[in-house]
Amino acid sequence: xxxxxxxxxxxxxxxxxxxxxxxxxxxxxxxxxxxxxxxxxxxxxxxxxxxxxxxxxxxxxxxxxxxxxxxxxxxxxxxxxxxxxxxxxxxxxxxxxxxxxxxxxxxxxxxxxxxxxxxxxxxxxxxxxxxxxxxxxxxxxxxxxxxxxxxxxxxxxxxxxxxxxxxxxxxxxxxxxxxxxxxxxxxxxxxxxxxxxxxxxxxxxxxxxxxxxxxxxxxxxxxxxxxxxxxxxxxxxxxxxxxxxxxxxxxxxxxxxxxxxxxxxxxxxxxxxxxxxxxxxxxxxxxxxxxxxxxxxxxxxxxxxxxxx
Amino acid sequence: xxxxxxxxxxxxxxxxxxxxxxxxxxxxxxxxxxxxxxxxxxxxxxxxxxxxxxxxxxxxxxxxxxxxxxxxxxxxxxxxxxxxxxxxxxxxxxxxxxxxxxxxxxxxxxxxxxxxxxxxxxxxxxxxxxxxxxxxxxxxxxxxxxxxxxxxxxxxxxxxxxxxxxxxxxxxxxxxxxxxxxxxxxxxxxxxxxxxxxxxxxxxxxxxxxxxxxxxxxxxxxxxxxxxxxxxxxxxxxxxxxxxxxxxxxxxxxxxxxxxxxxxxxxxxxxxxxxxxxxxxxxxxxxxxxxxxxxxxxxxxxxxxxxxx
Ligand SMILES: Nc1nc2c(ncn2[C@@H]2O[C@H](COP(=O)(O)OP(=O)(O)O)[C@@H](O)[C@H]2O)c(=O)[nH]1
Ligand SMILES: Nc1nc2c(ncn2[C@@H]2O[C@H](COP(=O)(O)OP(=O)(O)O)[C@@H](O)[C@H]2O)c(=O)[nH]1
Ligand SMILES: [Mn+2]
Ligand SMILES: [Mn+2]
Numbered sequence: 366x367x368x369x370x371x372x373x374x375x376x377x378x379x380x381x382x383x384x385x386x387x388x389x390x391x392x393x394x395x396x397x398x399x400x401x402x403x404x405x406x407x408x409x410x411x412x413x414x415x416x417x418x419x420x421x422x423x424x425x426x427x428x429x430x431x432x433x434x435x436x437x438x439x440x441x442x443x444x445x446x447x448x449x450x451x452x453x454x455x456x457x458x459x460x461x462x463x464x465x466x467x468x469x470x471x472x473x474x475x476x477x478x479x480x481x482x483x484x485x486x487x488x489x490x491x492x493x494x495x496x497x498x499x500x501x502x503x504x505x506x507x508x509x510x511x512x513x514x515x516x517x518x519x520x521x522x523x524x525x526x527x528x529x530x531x532x533x534x535x536x537x538x539x540x541x542x543x544x545x546x547x548x549x550x551x552x553x554x555x556x557x558x559x560x561x562x563x564x565x566x567x568x569x570x571x572x573x574x575x576x577x578x579x580x581x582x583x584x585x586x587x588x589x590x591x592x593x594x595x596x597x598x599x600x601x602x603x604x605x606x607x608x609x610x611x612x613x614x615x616x617x618x619x620x621x622x623x624x625x626x627x628x629x630x631x632x633x634x635x636x637x638x639x640x641x642x643x644x645x646x647x648x649x650x651x652x653x654x655x656x657x658x659x660x661x662x663x664x665x666x667x668x669x670x671x672x673x674x
Numbered sequence: 675x676x677x678x679x680x681x682x683x684x685x686x687x688x689x690x691x692x693x694x695x696x697x698x699x700x701x702x703x704x705x706x707x708x709x710x711x712x713x714x715x716x717x718x719x720x721x722x723x724x725x726x727x728x729x730x731x732x733x734x735x736x737x738x739x740x741x742x743x744x745x746x747x748x749x750x751x752x753x754x755x756x757x758x759x760x761x762x763x764x765x766x767x768x769x770x771x772x773x774x775x776x777x778x779x780x781x782x783x784x785x786x787x788x789x790x791x792x793x794x795x796x797x798x799x800x801x802x803x804x805x806x807x808x809x810x811x812x813x814x815x816x817x818x819x820x821x822x823x824x825x826x827x828x829x830x831x832x833x834x835x836x837x838x839x840x841x842x843x844x845x846x847x848x849x850x851x852x853x854x855x856x857x858x859x860x861x862x863x864x865x866x867x868x869x870x871x872x873x874x875x876x877x878x879x880x881x882x883x884x885x886x887x888x889x890x891x892x893x894x895x896x897x898x899x900x901x902x903x904x905x906x907x908x909x910x911x912x913x914x915x916x917x918x919x920x921x922x923x924x925x926x927x928x929x930x931x932x933x934x935x936x937x938x939x940x941x942x943x944x945x946x947x948x949x950x951x952x953x954x955x956x957x958x959x960x961x962x963x964x965x966x967x968x969x970x971x972x973x974x975x976x977x978x979x980x981x982x983x
Contacts, residue, residue: 376771377761379754382810383742383778433692445688452686462685466818469692500942501691509775509814633809633944639965656948 380509387512387626389536391529392421396512397461398529399627401428402519403498405436405472407443408672410522416451416458420529427463428506430498434471440519441465464506468498479674485589492646496638499620499646507630514630516623516647523547523670524622531667532624535612538659539629539651541565542667543603544621560600561671563588564619564648565663571595576643585643587617602665615661620647622669629659689818696821696935698845700838701730705821706770707838708936710737711828712807714745714781716752717981719831725760725767729838736772737815739807743780749828750774773815777807788983794898801955805947808929808955816939823939825932825956829981832856833931840976841933844921847968848938848960850874851976852912853930869909870980872897873928873957874972880904885952894952896926911974924970929956931978938968 388394398420402411418425429444431437444465452459473490482491499516507514515529521544525531532540543565550557564587572594576585587594599615620636634657637649644652651661697703707729711720727734738753740746753774761768782799791800808825816823824838830853834840841849852874859866873896881903885894896903908924929945943966946958953961960970 375761375768377757377774378772379774379776380814381776381778383776448686452684459684463687464818465686465688467688467690467692469690497941501940504813504816504940504942505689505818505820507813509773511814631810631813632806633813633947635942635944637965638942 378509382509385510385512385627387628389534391512391533392424395424396533397424397426397510398513398515399426399428399506399508399511400515400517401499401502401506402430402517403495403502404429404431404440404444404519406519407440408520408522410672411519412447414522414524415517417526418524418528419526422458422460424461426461426506426508426511428466428502429464430466430468430502432468432470432472432498437467437471441467466502466505468501470494485586485591488586489584489645493638496636496646496649499636500638503630503635507627511627514625514627516620516625518621518671520672521622521669522672525667528622528669529624532664535662535664537612537662538626539618539623539654539661541599541615541618541623541661541663542669543599543663543665544619544671545600545603545668546671546673548673558668558670560598560603562619562621563598563600564617565599565615566617567597567599567613568616569595569597579643582640583643584640584645587648599663599665603668604666607666609664609666611664611666613663613665615663616651616655617644617648618651618661618663620650621671623647626659629654629657632657632659634659687818691818694819694821694936696937698843700821700842701733704733706733706735706819707822707824708735708737708815708817708820709824709826710808710811710815711739711826712804712811713738713740713749713753713828715828716749717829717831719981720828721756723831723833724826726835727833727837728835731767731769733770735770735815735817735820737775737811738773739775739777739811741777741779741781741807746776746780750776775811775814777810779803794895794900797895798893798954802947805945805955805958808945809947812939812944816936820936823934823936825929825934827930827980830931830978831981832979834976837931837978838933841973844971844973846921846971847935848927848932848963848970850908850924850927850932850970850972851978852908852972852974853928853980854909854912854977855980855982857982867977867979869907869912871928871930872907872909873926874908874924875926876906876908876922877925878904878906888952891949892952893949893954896957908972908974912977913975916975918973918975920973920975922972922974924972925960925964926953926957927960927970927972929959930980932956935968938963938966941966941968943968
């Protein structure tokens, strides 16, 4: 400061939370959205898909959390290179702001091959670590003016460009599309699709009974032959010729792509890293939402696609 | 923008979480602290006490959440008047930043008399509303560089000026002083002190058994003659001639003054507005901390004082 100059006073900000709307027409109402991505690996297709979203980019903030270690370093470098171009002052499609958090912990599994990640024995520790990463990202990036939070995994490589508007149009507290995967079907000798995420489901009496008999620290996982839960999985409700606007009420949700009204998080809904009603991470989040009075919904015939290793 | 000028690129920020330390010597390590206050009424003595804290004010950010309605309007006006002076550019003791959130809801109880607030029947609804207010404040103000969060109620009117350093020196995830109240003791014809906050306690087999027999939505409240829990209350462990450095491990904590390592919140620990192990709000928070691996501690002989209506 020069002589006679006063230091600028530090920021004092005053927010009226009833000015932060969350409506079925978020573009007309200029609603801010925070896209949160836990990112262990960078995929160019994810970035391209993100840039292609037609929601006004000046209303979108991005938040990433990247694990410590060699893989995390590589992912950060790739991400920063893309950000440099995207956020250039000359780019009209740049985003409102971007935050990158580097974790001080390595992921519990060094190797991230799909088969290993999905081994049932590894799931509890892995999903607890994912919960902590999601919470750290959420708690440090959610602001007073955020209307919506879109959780989007870094390996979601294809969504409709109108993803945000489409999901928001249902005006639901928590809403999840159906996460599929493209693959080469050898029998048909053609590209095909198959379900990927089994965490979006409607509860069943069988699952309730299984849970009732479990120890307090046990979790009930979905999508494993070892435990038949007889839950109704949204993955299997898909009908490519069905109504894309069909909507179902859910008890568990997956987090590969997941739109949440920011008020749900502000009320305290987070991703439990501990068994919560024998559920963990995104499935536990849906249950916690319900305990706070916020329901979860799914779109069986509205698809997003996961990378295929 | 003038011709030929480029718009400034929007902020891209990159945080390394292992640079955010949380140590027993937070001043030496220049650790940032966020003081969070749910504020339904403004007390001059609270503000004077806050200003007297000797922790470097440039490392302190303040966050307030104020309810909607007439009382909230009055409290906001008083707060803003004090802030104007305190944050003046000429004031060397000003704080790093201040955020005020105005809720879009009125408190469930219009009248806030101590006797009414504390009626057992009103507690569940009231403490659920307090939980939501605390969570909204926490989720929207916690930043990536915050090391500590100090919860401080607006009616805490007297603490040691070294409160933050003193509590931090124990290097505990969650630590709570003993919250007392000054009053005129008619028998002694002199000012005296008495316990105020009964939410800091060590669990008992009786309380565990009571909880085990409760319905899933029941909560076990502390400090009510109607339910004898036989928990060990920190309020009754106080010994004015005892060691001020005595520390005990706790299972429930009160929130009138409460120091929390920011990582505890980042892991997902919040204030449950629903019964969590039959506990709610700050008591539920301690339990959630424990589920995430973070213990709670109390200082029976280190006092802060609550306003006396
Ligand atoms: N920050 C962080 N992100 C991770 C970690 N492990 C996985 N991820 C990311 O979290 C998301 C989900 O993980 P992924 O392994 O794809 O889960 P799956 O598809 O359900 O098997 C992806 O975006 C990953 O890049 C981790 O330890 N830390
Ligand atoms: N934002 C907000 N703050 C509140 C509300 N009700 C109480 N408070 C504040 O929350 C703190 C605790 O409430 P108080 O009524 O003093 O609780 P008690 O001392 O435990 O009976 C105080 O700082 C109050 O000013 C509310 O509805 N909204
Ligand atoms: Mn994945
Ligand atoms: Mn009080």
